[in-house]
Amino acid sequence: MADNELSKRDFGCPIMRFGIVGGGQLAKMMAMEGSKLGFSIAVLDPAPDSPAGRIADRQVVGGYYDGEKLKELVAGCEVTTYDIEHIDVVELKKLEAAGSVIHPSPGILEVIQDKLQQKEVLVAAGLPVPPFRRMDTPDAQLMRDFGFPLVQKARRGGYDGRGVFVLRGEEQIAEAFQGESMVESLVEIEKELAVMVACGADGEVRSYPVVEMVFDSESNLLDLLIVPARICEELAERARDLAERTAKAFTGLRGVLGVEMFLTRSGEILINEVAPRPHNSGHYTIEACVTSQYEQHLRGVGGLPLGSTELLVPAVMVNLLGAPEAFGEPRVLGLEEAMAIEGATIHIYGKEEVRPKRKMGHAVIVDHDIDRALEKARRLKDVLKISGRRKG
Ligand SMILES: Nc1ncnc2c1ncn2[C@@H]1O[C@H](COP(=O)(O)OP(=O)(O)OP(=O)(O)O)[C@@H](O)[C@H]1O
Numbered sequence: 001m002a003d004n005e006l007s008k009r010d011f012g013c014p015i016m017r018f019g020i021v022g023g024g025q026l027a028k029m030m031a032m033e034g035s036k037l038g039f040s041i042a043v044l045d046p047a048p049d050s051p052a053g054r055i056a057d058r059q060v061v062g063g064y065y066d067g068e069k070l071k072e073l074v075a076g077c078e079v080t081t082y083d084i085e086h087i088d089v090v091e092l093k094k095l096e097a098a099g100s101v102i103h104p105s106p107g108i109l110e111v112i113q114d115k116l117q118q119k120e121v122l123v124a125a126g127l128p129v130p131p132f133r134r135m136d137t138p139d140a141q142l143m144r145d146f147g148f149p150l151v152q153k154a155r156r157g158g159y160d161g162r163g164v165f166v167l168r169g170e171e172q173i174a175e176a177f178q179g180e181s182m183v184e185s186l187v188e189i190e191k192e193l194a195v196m197v198a199c200g201a202d203g204e205v206r207s208y209p210v211v212e213m214v215f216d217s218e219s220n221l222l223d224l225l226i227v228p229a230r231i232c233e234e235l236a237e238r239a240r241d242l243a244e245r246t247a248k249a250f251t252g253l254r255g256v257l258g259v260e261m262f263l264t265r266s267g268e269i270l271i272n273e274v275a276p277r278p279h280n281s282g283h284y285t286i287e288a289c290v291t292s293q294y295e296q297h298l299r300g301v302g303g304l305p306l307g308s309t310e311l312l313v314p315a316v317m318v319n320l321l322g323a324p325e326a327f328g329e330p331r332v333l334g335l336e337e338a339m340a341i342e343g344a345t346i347h348i349y350g351k352e353e354v355r356p357k358r359k360m361g362h363a364v365i366v367d368h369d370i371d372r373a374l375e376k377a378r379r380l381k382d383v384l385k386i387s388g389r390r391k392g
């Protein structure tokens with residue numbers, strides 16, 4: 001849509017009706033940010049009290065692969081999007097073909113759902129990725145030829161490091177998991193980086209600042225995240241340029257795209273993977289940027305002008321995970337102490353049940369001094385714990 005067409009539109013109230021497949025924390029924050037703009041939000045989630053369902057205008061209770069429920073969601077909305085990739089893309093393609101507006105388009109999602117096809121798109125666009133090869137079933141010869149150490153990745157269905165397995169040498173060949181996968185060279189990682197990219201209706205692409213992701217070596221989950229990343233300006237520019245080119249490789253993409261990257265020990269930047277939705281690494285944008293990734297996503301998928309991606313203040317983000325052995329009804333310990341930390345904003349998602357390492361909330365600490373922000377974030381992690389109380 002051309003700019004002059006955008007400026008001619010007028011809007012009723014609600015301004016626009018959005019549907020979101022998925023009712024987790026990302027959908028919740030989309031609903032929160034969207035309500036500022038007078039948007040109406042409907043979500044589809046199997047849990048009647050999903051984090052987003054509690055605050056959305058409407059919730060359709062049903063699974064992400066339930067064709068009838070997807071149809072019901074989409075029918076009541078002008079634009080439908082999602083907060084999770086593992087959803088019924090075949091059904092969404094049918095709804096799109098029948099005239100419903102769905103972004104990012106189900107065709108793009110279908111490619112991204114498959115880590116192998118996703119990487120092939122990046123390679124075709126000339127973007128740097130680690131060497132990889134398709135492996136339909138565990139194949140000792142293929143792995144030997146490819147070389148160790150390698151990373152075996154499930155083509156579909158993985159998240160939070162599930163479906164990613166490191167094989168250090170030949171002696172581990174028998175441990176390779178079954179199913180369609182790909183093998184990838186194990187990168188010597190200096191830092192993991194992420195950049196959110198916003199894509200508008202007219203092909204406009206805007207990147208957010210580079211985020212440095214610090215992983216917990218044991219759980220492989222994100223431990224904390226720092227923005228701006230502690231890298232030189234030249235590398236930051238390169239990372240943003242690569243992220244924007246990555247978004248452009250998915251022609252017609254709308255909304256935000258999370259681009260995960262590796263900075264290697266030799267100073268290369270390689271693309272690891274993408275997510276066509278708001279991303280954990282972009283939580284900080286609510287407190288630290290002019291336009292949050294959540295508002296930006298709705299702007300992009302809704303065909304509205306994109307907002308500024310400028311960073312107003314440095315930030316550190318920590319995920320608040322379920323404590324080891326925490327099950328049942330969540331109990332938030334140390335909340336008042338955490339809230340007293342200057343510059344901290346705490347998000348508790350409102351999930352009904354806690355499990356060990358489940359993402360239950362997050363906190364963002366803004367501070368003009370990044371080292372002080374880091375120190376506060378570590379303190380916050382020490383005092384705030386999410387445990388559980390078994391029901392009955
Ligand atoms: N080729 C590689 N070399 C070294 N480490 C890797 C490689 N691929 C993945 N990893 C490590 O494993 C983590 C998870 O991998 P990846 O992001 O592909 O999986 P995921 O489960 O889909 O992701 P997420 O945790 O983002 O949901 C990466 O963040 C990185 O730490």
Ligand SMILES: [Mg+2]
Pocket residue numbers: 260273
């Ligand atoms: Mg990842």
